[in-house]
Amino acid sequence: MRKAIGIVVLTAAAASCLAAPVSAAPTPGHGASLTRAVCDGGNQPTNGFECGSDLAVARHEGDGPTGVRHVDDAYIWLGELAGFYAKVGGDLQTMLAAPVEGVQAVNVSVRACADGRDCVNGAWPTYYSDRRVVFSHGLFSDDTFGHEFAHGVQDYYGVVESGKQGEVGAVREGVADVLGELFDLTNGTPDTTDRWKMGDGSVFGVYRDMDDPTLRRMPDRKGGQYWSTRGSPVINAAVIDKLGFLISEGQTFNGQTITGIGTARSAALWFAVVRNQPKGADFRAIAATLREVCASNARDGVAGTSNADCAQVEKAITATQLER
Ligand SMILES: [Zn+2]
16 A cells, blocks of 8 residues: 555656645554553543543553443554554554553543533543543544544644644544544444444534534535635534545435445545645645545555546535535
8 A cells, every 4th residue: 555655646647746745654564563551531520631641541452341431442442443544554553652651552541521521421621632632421432533543643644733724624624524434434333323423422422414514504515505604624624524425425416426435445545635635735635635546546456446436536526516
């Protein structure tokens, strides 16, 4: 995968299509080990949430189940997430590990709680920052888990530093949604109901309808109904949500009849987008990156990707008015 993308993109013809040099791709087979650390805030308010310092490690790599559901689910999901990225040539340990009790570990703090917040139902604190993911009790679900760690993958490839505001921020949030939902759809507990809903299974509940963002008054196309003219990343990310849904599942939408390429090819496609998107990518730049990496994946047969799949990607770009 790494070599395939690198070789193809570095040819003169392909390189001319990209706005920025291709970022470093992962080395398959290298560092295939995984060291996990799950810390538990126990739903008690604390001043900080960092795993191994503010909060104690509840489950180290190789430890047995603790009986605390969020701790044990997080441990399992980290293993599944490593598998999700390994399938498309990514190494979670390389991308996300940080020091925890003197060991480099992919780490997450669960049941974190801030003073004055609803420790059971609330959404805060849930975030990614500097190779550390924190989860409140309320927002804990496998799709949001995949979303927050996708921010870590973006960070590794320099996406986060390129901006969190406006369309650039909407791309960052939307791509994290797509990778998070693709994880949710393909992990050990794949969705049968609530497919393409973010937050399903959490106490907080569903907060994004990727299949139809308009259900939650968010836009399903650039410039369409509910489009945030002030450029709210959280609102306009819904266009990327819809794009991810259309590419994977297919639908007749906004004049285009799209046949879905499925979750496996989608995972390979979107991970390649993160690796290859130019700094500060807006919707137009993401459309160009999608074309480029899809063509590359088709040439190399990555996950069975074909030119016919890329024609579907093209239709989804048109349907969501990405280049409007
Ligand atoms: Zn996010």
